[in-house]
Amino acid sequence: MTVMEQRDTYRPAPPPAWQPRTDPAPLLPDAEPYRVLGTPAADEAAAADPGLLRRLYAEVVRGRRYNAQATALTKQGRLAVYPSSTGQEACEVAAAMVLADQDWLFPSYRDTLAVVGRGVDPVEALTLLRGDRHTGYDPYAHRVAPLSTPLATQLPHAVGLAHAARLKGDDVVALAMIGDGGTSEGDFHEALNFAAVWRAPVVFLVQNNGFAISVPLAKQSAAPSLAHKAVGYGIPGRLVDGNDAVAVHQVLSEAVRHAREGNGPVLVEAITYRLDAHTNADDATRYRESSEVDAWRDHDPVLLLERELTARGVLDEDAIGAVREDAEAMAADLRARMNQDPEIDPMELFAHVYAEPTPQLLEQQAMLRAELEAEAHPQQEGTAR
Amino acid sequence: MTTGTSLGTAVDSAVAVQQTAMAQALNRALRDSMAEDPSVHVLGEDVGTLGGVFRITDGLAAEFGDHRCTDTPLAEAGILGTAVGMAMYGLRPVVEMQFDAFAYPAFEQLISHVAKMRNRTRGAMPLPITVRVPYGGGIGGVEHHSDSSEAYYMATPGLHVVTPATVADAYGMLRQAIASDDPVVFLEPKRLYWGKDAWDPQDPAPVEPIGKAVVRRTGRSATLITYGPSLPVCLEAAEAARAEGWDLGVVDLRSLVPFDDETVCAEVRRTGRAVVVHESGGFGGPGGEIAARITERCFHHLEAPVLRVAGFDIPYPPPMAERHHLPGVDRILDAVGRLQWEAGD
Numbered sequence: 001m002t003v004m005e006q007r008d009t010y011r012p013a014p015p016p017a018w019q020p021r022t023d024p025a026p027l028l029p030d031a032e033p034y035r036v037l038g039t040p041a042a043d044e045a046a047a048a049d050p051g052l053l054r055r056l057y058a059e060v061v062r063g064r065r066y067n068a069q070a071t072a073l074t075k076q077g078r079l080a081v082y083p084s085s086t087g088q089e090a091c092e093v094a095a096a097m098v099l100a101d102q103d104w105l106f107p108s109y110r111d112t113l114a115v116v117g118r119g120v121d122p123v124e125a126l127t128l129l130r131g132d133r134h135t136g137y138d139p140y141a142h143r144v145a146p147l148s149t150p151l152a153t154q155l156p157h158a159v160g161l162a163h164a165a166r167l168k169g170d171d172v173v174a175l176a177m178i179g180d181g182g183t184s185e186g187d188f189h190e191a192l193n194f195a196a197v198w199r200a201p202v203v204f205l206v207q208n209n210g211f212a213i214s215v216p217l218a219k220q221s222a223a224p225s226l227a228h229k230a231v232g233y234g235i236p237g238r239l240v241d242g243n244d245a246v247a248v249h250q251v252l253s254e255a256v257r258h259a260r261e262g263n264g265p266v267l268v269e270a271i272t273y274r275l276d277a278h279t280n281a282d283d284a285t286r287y288r289e290s291s292e293v294d295a296w297r298d299h300d301p302v303l304l305l306e307r308e309l310t311a312r313g314v315l316d317e318d319a320i321g322a323v324r325e326d327a328e329a330m331a332a333d334l335r336a337r338m339n340q341d342p343e344i345d346p347m348e349l350f351a352h353v354y355a356e357p358t359p360q361l362l363e364q365q366a367m368l369r370a371e372l373e374a375e376a377h378p379q380q381e382g383t384a385r
Numbered sequence: 386m387t388t389g390t391s392l393g394t395a396v397d398s399a400v401a402v403q404q405t406a407m408a409q410a411l412n413r414a415l416r417d418s419m420a421e422d423p424s425v426h427v428l429g430e431d432v433g434t435l436g437g438v439f440r441i442t443d444g445l446a447a448e449f450g451d452h453r454c455t456d457t458p459l460a461e462a463g464i465l466g467t468a469v470g471m472a473m474y475g476l477r478p479v480v481e482m483q484f485d486a487f488a489y490p491a492f493e494q495l496i497s498h499v500a501k502m503r504n505r506t507r508g509a510m511p512l513p514i515t516v517r518v519p520y521g522g523g524i525g526g527v528e529h530h531s532d533s534s535e536a537y538y539m540a541t542p543g544l545h546v547v548t549p550a551t552v553a554d555a556y557g558m559l560r561q562a563i564a565s566d567d568p569v570v571f572l573e574p575k576r577l578y579w580g581k582d583a584w585d586p587q588d589p590a591p592v593e594p595i596g597k598a599v600v601r602r603t604g605r606s607a608t609l610i611t612y613g614p615s616l617p618v619c620l621e622a623a624e625a626a627r628a629e630g631w632d633l634g635v636v637d638l639r640s641l642v643p644f645d646d647e648t649v650c651a652e653v654r655r656t657g658r659a660v661v662v663h664e665s666g667g668f669g670g671p672g673g674e675i676a677a678r679i680t681e682r683c684f685h686h687l688e689a690p691v692l693r694v695a696g697f698d699i700p701y702p703p704p705m706a707e708r709h710h711l712p713g714v715d716r717i718l719d720a721v722g723r724l725q726w727e728a729g730d
Contacts, residue, residue: 133507134501134504134505134506134507135505135506135507138506138509139473139506139509139510140509140510145473146502146505146506146510150493150497150498153466153493153494153497153498155466156462156463156465156466156467156469156470156494157466157467157469157470157473157498158470159463159466159467159470160466160467160468160469160470160471160472160473160474160478161470161471161473161474162470163467163470163471164470164471164473164474164475164476165474167426167452167476168474168475172474174470186460186462186490187462187463187466187493187494190458190460190462190463190466191463191466191467193458193460193463194457194458194460194463194467197458348507351507351508352503352504352506352507352508353503353504353542353543354503354543354545354567354643355503355511355565355566355567358596358642358643358644359596359643359644359645359646359647360643360644360646
């Protein structure tokens with residue numbers, strides 16, 4: 001047959017077979033954020049483990065008090081700055097509670113509450129923000145990475161650590177925390193991609209609190225939700241009401257289990273709201289209406305849990321009183337210890353730049369020592385020259 | 386591409402020592418480090434199956450497995466960022482940045498975490514990471530493949546910044562870098578990769594530790610101070626200078642951080658004249674720091690200002706014009722000629 005004769009029967013050869021490499025359907029987040037409080041799921045939760053609900057309540061109340069105390073300390077000049085997580089306590093508390101002892105937490109600068117939840121001393125958790133030292137705690141003591149100020153940069157660390165643990169055959173999950181603004185950073189993308197390719201046991205928790213300092217989410221992302229971003233990496237995305245402590249606890253527990261069982265990472269977006277300004281140095285009235293804040297005050301994580309648990313009889317007035325008393329005692333201790341002046345040893349500035357100081361640092365150290373000696377004995381300064 | 390210049394060890398024994406390329410010595414260093422220490426992991430782009438675009442990681446994945454020599458997704462911040470996490474968990478990652486200019490996406494991780502983690506955690510969390518960066522020009526690379534990025538790294542406290550110029554140093558210094566508990570930016574002069582030298586992989590010659598400069602040639606008239614890709618050029622210049630009646634010494638810095646003031650100043654005090662030579666641009670480049678250090682320490686020994694022969698302060702030129710940019714023998718000798726010679730010097 002000639003080409004002309006073939007033309008009615010000619011079909012182009014199909015390209016090599018193509019199909020999606022992963023079925024996207026099971027990775028998609030639910031249409032609505034998952035909720036427990038005020039839904040039938042609350043019956044089940046209350047019946048299954050009322051003790052857990054009481055613990056969650058005690059922790060969010062302590063968390064709220066901690067935020068208030070730390071903010072007060074900024075006004076008294078005892079903290080250089082405090083990025084409050086008021087309104088986000090359910091996420092902070094649950095993130096710490098769902099981890100096993102050997103697991104690791106990778107907090108951002110707004111996550112001191114989660115750090116304290118891991119067992120870090122509340123004063124040591126604030127050392128960075130007091131300004132006497134960079135990181136007040138030993139990361140290995142409670143398996144908590146230093147609070148990370150550069151946005152999203154701690155996420156690849158979580159991936160590398162979880163990957164390394166898996167290579168060594170250790171049962172370790174890393175939970176990395178980030179805000180909505182941070183999801184625009186390249187490191188967010190790279191961390192999720194590496195974790196997915198390596199099937200690293202990492203849970204990424206995005207607290208979508210509505211604002212990156214002043215910039216609302218609409219100017220940050222055009223994604224259907226931040227949880228939907230997971231699908232692009234071939235990992236599951238989950239959407240949860242971040243002010244529903246029980247729901248956050250359940251979703252994060254499930255994500256940690258998923259990761260621990262070798263199924264790879266999970267991205268969780270918790271919808272919450274930053275009730276306070278970005279930090280004590282910020283003025284939130286410049287970029288949002290008080291009516292918006294008031295609406296979220298009605299959906300407050302502490303109130304939501306208190307109402308639900310009281311209505312169910314899981315909490316009574318005595319129990320609430322005891323929890324508040326405990327939170328006050330924690331705040332009093334924090335206040336008392338933060339009111340002591342930290343001791344600064346200027347010579348320590350050179351101590352941990354390298355394993356061994358370079359000759360250049362030794363020279364500079366000697367210069368500072370001489371300056372300190374001159375400061376201590378000002379009357380000798382003239383004769384020394 | 387410049388062919389290698391034989392440096393250091395002269396073969397005067399009857400048994401001919403094997404000729405080895407710097408690339409092979411680097412490969413050997415990685416292999417020996419991985420064999421010796423199971424916590425050493427290599428990661429980067431194309432480092433596994435391909436063995437790296439320069440073949441420095443050739444055979445490592447086959448010998449140690451993909452989990453020890455890992456092809457990562459193509460994202461430098463992710464590579465270095467995950468290496469940070471691996472180091473936090475007790476591994477000793479060796480990261481390959483494919484080319485000098487491709488390392489820039491990893492800058493934030495390098496500056497904000499790799500360099501600072503020990504300090505931020507008051508010594509609790511050191512990061513023993515080696516960042517290998519093929520750097521410099523002279524290989525006919527198109528744009529973004531020939532940068533001299535050392536000044537950026539030098540300006541960051543917490544990093545060691547080293548660069549070998551000989552085959553023996555390539556092996557010895559990479560072993561030292563991997564064994565170091567501090568992060569090391571290991572700059573590999575890519576135009577010296579295939580230069581060969583007498584070097585026995587079965588019996589690697591010991592080398593000076595990181596932080597020490599080495600006098601490659603002693604001279605009486607003036608001292609050339611250099612490192613990495615410019616060392617062979619300086620040695621050639623020193624040889625050519627004999628015809629002009631100059632006896633030039635050559636110091637190979639090897640380590641930019643820590644800096645060996647002692648060796649450099651001892652040489653300059655002897656000769657009284659110094660020229661710093663590097664490919665990196667002169668303005669804000671390493672030579673300014675080195676000249677200042679020499680002036681501060683050796684002022685009364687100096688017969689002339691310390692001069693710099695550097696790359697021009699321009700974006701790295703296209704390959705067909707790069708020879709005009711790179712410091713060459715003539716430009717070095719011109720600088721030596723400007724060292725205020727007087728009759729009798």
